Amino acid sequence: MATAPDIDAPANPLDAFRNEARAWIAANFPPSLKGKDNAMSAVEGPHTNSPEEDAWQTAMGEKGxxxxxxxxxxxxxxxxxxxxRVLQEEMQRAGAWNPIGGMGVMMFGPTLLxxxxxxxxxxxxxxxxKGLVRWCQGYSEPGAGSDLASLQTFAEDHGDHYVVNGQKTWTSGGQWADKCFMLVRTDKTKKHEGITFVLCDMDTPGVEVRPIQLISGSSPFCETFFTDVKVPKSNRVGQEGEGWTIGKRLLQHERSSLSGGGSTAGRMFAGASLGQLAKKYVGVDAEGRIADTDLRSRIARHEMDLRSFMxxxxxxALEAKSNQGPSAATSIMKNVGARIMQERSELLIEIRGLAGLGWDGEGFEEDALKDVRSWLFGKAVSIYGGSTEIQNNVIAKRILGMLDHQ
Structure with a gap:
């Protein structure tokens, strides 16, 4: 005897949340902001919000x-x-974007949690x-880049506080930041075990920030100097000597974001279709394909690489969440993501030809000028957040098990 269908079976439990998210976005996201981006997610700034942007940020912040x-x-x-994931899908469907971002979200927040x-x-x-505080990162120093553990910025113990002296460099957004999470040395007799993780208000007396001009024409990075800067011990995360462990964990979050999940990478991967752009500038053959066969094959290969990468x-990312956070695999994704981003920028310049080499002035499309600056800025993608060579070392040691043997 056939069994009657269970007409009272519950629907997908995510359906109710999808309806809730869709209705909330429709009620709170200003249509005038559709297609815009989150200015706070970039290191560039400062940015003055419009009333609509303020309202959207407040709504998202209060909702969490x-x-x-x-x-x-x-x-x-x-x-x-x-x-x-459902929320992200519904936001994309509505043309909405996340107004909360920056290094506090990408790196420091998950680490502090x-x-x-x-x-x-x-x-x-x-x-x-709520997007109310802007953070910057105090890691690299003039003599401690790839070998970060050789940092020398020193925090001297003064009872209930430290007195910090030293210099950091490549401080992204340092001139606009409210606070800094940083690695300092509290023990000069030990290398890795002598490092401590502390937090510093950027308006503390003795903090000086000097922007660095980049080849792209922007100055999002800085030199940051600390002269007798007082940092309360309540601003120490973890115990003295645990900074290297905490700092490495934060770098995993950073590399996870830079590999393609973060806003910077998202902006670089977004934009015009390479195929459509090539048809416009290079032309098509009798079958409607990109006329240059070599360029056509390279664009196809790039798009396949990009799709596979995403x-x-x-x-x-899903595996990382089930295993309590990002792992050393972020080094692989960071390297691959950097290569694909740089390759995409090169193709954008090549496709436009001379029309893609403008810096300013009439005769150049706005998107083309942006792509030139992104192309130049993107040269740093394989350096910041841990250079390609450093990531290769991490991959060799922690994933492939290729330990050094003396």
């Missing part, structure tokens, strides 16, 4: 959906990974979740 999977008790959305005290989480995480990125 700017950091959807962060715990609700600290201002996050408290969503599951599946719900966060793992290593911070309860007081530190309640002090810093809610402001990050799918792999999504898979590794």
């Amino acid at each position: 959906w700017g950091v959807p999977t962060w715990p609700k008790e600290y201002g996050g959305g408290g969503l599951s990974r599946a719900e966060a 793992e290593y911070g005290t309860e007081e530190q989480k309640r002090e810093h995480i809610p402001a990050i979740a 799918l792999t990125l999504r898979r590794t």
Whole structure:
């Protein structure tokens, strides 16, 4: 005897949330902002919000959906990974974007949630979740780039506070930041074990920031000098000597974002279709294909690499979440993402020919001028966040097990 269909079977539990998200976005996202980007997610700035942008940021911040999977008790959305993916899909459907971003979201927030005290989480995480505080990173130094563990910025113990002296370089957005998370040396007799992770207000007396002019014409990076800067010990994350462990964890979050999941990479991967652009500038053959066969094959290969990369990125991100955060595999994704981004920029310049080599003035399309600056800025993608060579070392040692043998 046939069994009657179960007409009362529950629907997909995500359907209800999808309806909720769709309705909330429709009620809160200003249509005038459709297609725009999150200015706070970039290192460039400063940016003055329009009333619509302020309203959208406030709404997302109060809802906690700017950091959807962060715990609700600290201002996050408290969503599951599946719900966060649905939210992202519904935002894309509406042409909406996340107005909450920056280094606090990309790197520091996830690290503090793992290593911070309860007081530190309640002090810093809610402001990050609402996009109210801008953070910068104090890691690299003039003599400690690839070999970061050789850093010399020293924090001398003065009882309830440290006195910090030294210099950091390549401080992204340092001239606009409110606060800095940084690695300092608290023990000169030990290399890795002598490093400590501290937080510093950028308006503290003794902090001086000098922007660095880049070949792209912008100055998002800085030299930062610390002269007798007082840092309360309550601003230390973890114990003395644990900075290297905490700092490496933060770098995994950074590389995960730079590999393609973050806003900077997202902007570089976005934009005009290479195929359509090539048809416009290079022309088509009798069958409607890009006339230059070599260029056609390279564009096709690039698009396949990009599609494969994005799918792999999504898979590794899901694996990372199930394994309590990003792993050394972020080094692979960072290297691959850097190569693909730089290759895309090169193709954009090549496709336009002379029309793609403008710097300013009439006769050049606005998108072409932006692509030239992105092409030049993108040369640094394989350097910052850990150079390609450093990532290769991480891959060799921690993934392939190729340890050094003396």
